[in-house]
Amino acid sequence: MNVKINRNAAKALKKMLEAEDAQGKMFRVVVTNIHGDHAHYDLMLDTPTENDEVVKTDKDIDFILEKGDQYLDGVWIQYFQVPQEEWVITNPTMGGHHHHH
Template sequence: MNCKINRNAAKEIKKMLSTEEAEGKMIRVFVTINHVDHAHYDLKLDTPTEHDEIVKTDKDIDVILDKREDFLDGVWIKYFYVPEAGFEITNPSKESHGHRH
């Protein structure tokens, strides 16, 4: 499985991972809604399970992805500061629509 993270997202994720709440946890990207031809995504702090793959990114952040969810392979995590600050998670290889939060 593959996962990309842009520079801004890496900066924000590292902030999340440095909190007390994040101790012993990693970032998980998951599908919130599957529309058959595209999916909506979110992320949270979590720990891996037996169905997960820990994906190493080029930003030195490990991301948990559920191996059973096809829409997660190739996911791209971006963070934008304008027009309003938030993450956008897409999967260009699956022609998914981005979901900003």
């Protein structure tokens, strides 16, 4: 499975991981809703279970994904500050629909 994040997202996520309540946890990408060929996504702090896969990124942040969920494989997490602060989570392999977080 694969997760891609942009530089701004990596910076923001690393900062969140430094918080006291994040100690020992990783970010989990979850599917919150499915519409036909695309899904809506969210991020949460969690710990992996036996049903999960820990996926490493090129930005030194590991993510938890539920094994075998086709909507999670290839997810792209982006954080933008202009024109406004927003998180955009997409999966280009599943229709490219995005979710503003």
